[in-house]
Amino acid sequence: MGIPYRIYTAATVLVALVAVFLASKSPATPESSFSPVQGKNGTVLFFVNTEYGLSNVHLATISGLLEKYPCTEIHVASFPRTAPKLQRLSALARRKSPDARDIYFHPLPGPEYIKAFSARLGVQGKSVHYLLHPPGMKGLSTLISRVQAAISPWEAEDHINIYTRAGEIIQDVDPSVVVLDTTLQPAIQAAWKSNRTHAYISPNALADNFAGDQPNWGFLWKYSRMGSDFPFPMPWRKIPENIIVTAGFIYSAFVRSDFRAIRKQLEAHGIQDPPRSSRLNRPWIAQYLPGASIPLDFIPPNVICAGPIVLDEVPAIEQDAELTAWLSRAPTVLINLGSLFTYKEEHAKTMALAIADMLAKTNVQVIWKMTKEGNYSDADVLPPVQEDIEKGRLRISEWLSANPVSLLETGNIVASIHHGGANCYNEAIAYETTPFALRAGVPQVIIPMWFDLYNYAQLVEDIGVGIYATRGTAPNWTAENLRKSFLKVVDGGQESLGMRKKAKELGELAQKEPGRLTAAREIARLAILGTQHGGLC
Numbered sequence: 001m002g003i004p005y006r007i008y009t010a011a012t013v014l015v016a017l018v019a020v021f022l023a024s025k026s027p028a029t030p031e032s033s034f035s036p037v038q039g040k041n042g043t044v045l046f047f048v049n050t051e052y053g054l055s056n057v058h059l060a061t062i063s064g065l066l067e068k069y070p071c072t073e074i075h076v077a078s079f080p081r082t083a084p085k086l087q088r089l090s091a092l093a094r095r096k097s098p099d100a101r102d103i104y105f106h107p108l109p110g111p112e113y114i115k116a117f118s119a120r121l122g123v124q125g126k127s128v129h130y131l132l133h134p135p136g137m138k139g140l141s142t143l144i145s146r147v148q149a150a151i152s153p154w155e156a157e158d159h160i161n162i163y164t165r166a167g168e169i170i171q172d173v174d175p176s177v178v179v180l181d182t183t184l185q186p187a188i189q190a191a192w193k194s195n196r197t198h199a200y201i202s203p204n205a206l207a208d209n210f211a212g213d214q215p216n217w218g219f220l221w222k223y224s225r226m227g228s229d230f231p232f233p234m235p236w237r238k239i240p241e242n243i244i245v246t247a248g249f250i251y252s253a254f255v256r257s258d259f260r261a262i263r264k265q266l267e268a269h270g271i272q273d274p275p276r277s278s279r280l281n282r283p284w285i286a287q288y289l290p291g292a293s294i295p296l297d298f299i300p301p302n303v304i305c306a307g308p309i310v311l312d313e314v315p316a317i318e319q320d321a322e323l324t325a326w327l328s329r330a331p332t333v334l335i336n337l338g339s340l341f342t343y344k345e346e347h348a349k350t351m352a353l354a355i356a357d358m359l360a361k362t363n364v365q366v367i368w369k370m371t372k373e374g375n376y377s378d379a380d381v382l383p384p385v386q387e388d389i390e391k392g393r394l395r396i397s398e399w400l401s402a403n404p405v406s407l408l409e410t411g412n413i414v415a416s417i418h419h420g421g422a423n424c425y426n427e428a429i430a431y432e433t434t435p436f437a438l439r440a441g442v443p444q445v446i447i448p449m450w451f452d453l454y455n456y457a458q459l460v461e462d463i464g465v466g467i468y469a470t471r472g473t474a475p476n477w478t479a480e481n482l483r484k485s486f487l488k489v490v491d492g493g494q495e496s497l498g499m500r501k502k503a504k505e506l507g508e509l510a511q512k513e514p515g516r517l518t519a520a521r522e523i524a525r526l527a528i529l530g531t532q533h534g535g536l537c
């Protein structure tokens with residue numbers, strides 16, 4: 001059928017593409033002459049998006065700075081929705097160390113990242129269902145058409161406005177270090193232009209960010225490309241498909257000239273991307289934890305492996321005392337497919353069936369965050385779980401009245417069912433659960449639907465801490481595959497015990513030094529001039 005032909009075609013274009021890719025990696029200009037503008041001692045300026053999945057690692061680092069490095073002055077430039085989150089951080093930090101300072105907030109002009117991304121793809125409204133694609137080669141055409149928009153989604157005028165404002169903020173604040181979000185391209189360009197010391201904090205897997213830098217062309221045969229669900233180590237039979245997907249990626253990121261008009265306008269404005277080589281000589285803080293991440297053969301020396309960078313939260317009992325009391329009644333399963341996903345009627349029905357089955361066969365209770373998309377009523381989807389709701393074994397809400405980390409922190413969450421977001425993954429790794437006689441880790445069930453969510457779904461199986469629920473049907477779900485996966489992690493059988501044990505080992509490793517403190521230490525070291533170790537304050 002079509003496949004051998006496609007492999008052949010892909011193999012021929014691949015040679016050309018890899019040449020482009022490797023060429024773009026060679027250092028553009030030697031930087032020996034680079035002498036950064038120094039800035040005000042101890043002043044840190046963060047540029048971050050507002051979406052939870054993109055900026056949570058930065059917020060966590062800020063909380064670490066507030067708590068441990070009170071001599072740093074912290075500025076944050078972001079979209080207005082970030083401001084109240086920063087107020088909460090300050091309030092929480094002040095409880096732990098009364099001399100924690102305020103954070104200075106600098107609003108950026110919009111639109112926010114996801115809004116710009118949807119608009120770029122011509123999508124109206126809040127739904128993110130346009131993001132859904134199957135993993136691997138089947139999803140490749142969708143992926144290819146999205147890569148450039150994902151790298152930088154703003155229209156020229158908005159992009160220029162953000163860039164210009166970012167430059168002004170840098171001038172005004174005069175920071176000794178600028179901390180960047182890898183998905184806020186206009187700020188990256190402004191920081192580059194300003195010649196300031198800068199560092200990146202990324203929620204993403206190192207294997208996604210640095211696959212191309214691995215020896216022996218590992219990115220072709222060893223590391224599963226973002227958006228695929230090949231195991232690690234990669235079986236031989238998956239290599240051809242990985243090569244095709246990789247070629248598609250390289251093509252979409254480096255060759256395809258989407259949005260040419262926008263690029264022209266940015267160039268006319270003097271806006272330039274940093275050279276690719278700069279990724280290898282600026283501090284890059286990652287949530288990499290040995291054993292809990294795909295191992296890399298080569299970790300670039302500029303990378304700081306912080307492990308899970310999890311935001312400290314106000315205890316759940318203070319956020320919702322009644323919910324917290326309910327949590328302590330029985331081992332609880334948390335179902336939260338992230339802040340973006342909304343349930344169409346079919347999704348809600350399928351999930352309700354799977355939950356009903358889990359509740360019938362085990363003694364757990366369930367908290368399910370569910371936002372509807374479309375005009376359907378509870379009566380259309382909830383009959384299978386009606387009795388459980390009445391008995392108080394299932395709670396459904398559009399918003400969690402206590403955030404997921406604080407729920408995990410109670411020790412009552414015995415399994416986390418999520419969409420495969422980097423933060424959900426890392427939070428579940430970092431926490432333990434205690435309703436069982438012995439302390440245990442929190443196993444995960446992942447229902448991935450786009451991009452790197454597939455890589456996390458595969459990862460939990462590779463390292464033995466969870467289940468990829470929808471293998472073979474993703475991005476679609478069936479009640480059958482959800483049901484089986486849920487039971488595997490909560491039925492108390494051999495497999496579920498093994499996952500809890502493995503997750504516990506990783507959690508202990510993660511807690512040795514919480515990632516947010518490692519990240520804060522690194523940023524303080526960069527910010528406080530003329531000291532080797534930072535934080536001498």
Ligand SMILES: *[C@@H]1O[C@H](CO)[C@@H](O)[C@H](O)[C@H]1NC(C)=O
Pocket residue numbers: 034037193194195
């Ligand atoms: C940054 O450095 C370059 C080359 O060293 C110089 O031409 C440029 O004017 C500097 N820009 C700023 C904003 O200092």
Ligand SMILES: *[C@@H]1O[C@H](CO)[C@@H](O)[C@H](O)[C@H]1NC(C)=O
Pocket residue numbers: 375
């Ligand atoms: C939703 O459905 C109900 C009844 O089925 C109808 O009365 C209502 O107008 C609908 N709303 C929208 C926004 O379509």
Ligand SMILES: *[C@@H]1O[C@H](CO)[C@@H](O)[C@H](O)[C@H]1NC(C)=O
Pocket residue numbers: 134472473474475476
């Ligand atoms: C998912 O469902 C859609 C619509 O029902 C269907 O077109 C598609 O083929 C399904 N995908 C997979 C991988 O089963």
Ligand SMILES: *[C@@H]1O[C@H](CO)[C@@H](O)[C@H](O)[C@H]1NC(C)=O
Pocket residue numbers: 041042071528529530531536537
């Ligand atoms: C920066 O501040 C720290 C303490 O806050 C101090 O130890 C250090 O000497 C200062 N560096 C410079 C270059 O002034």
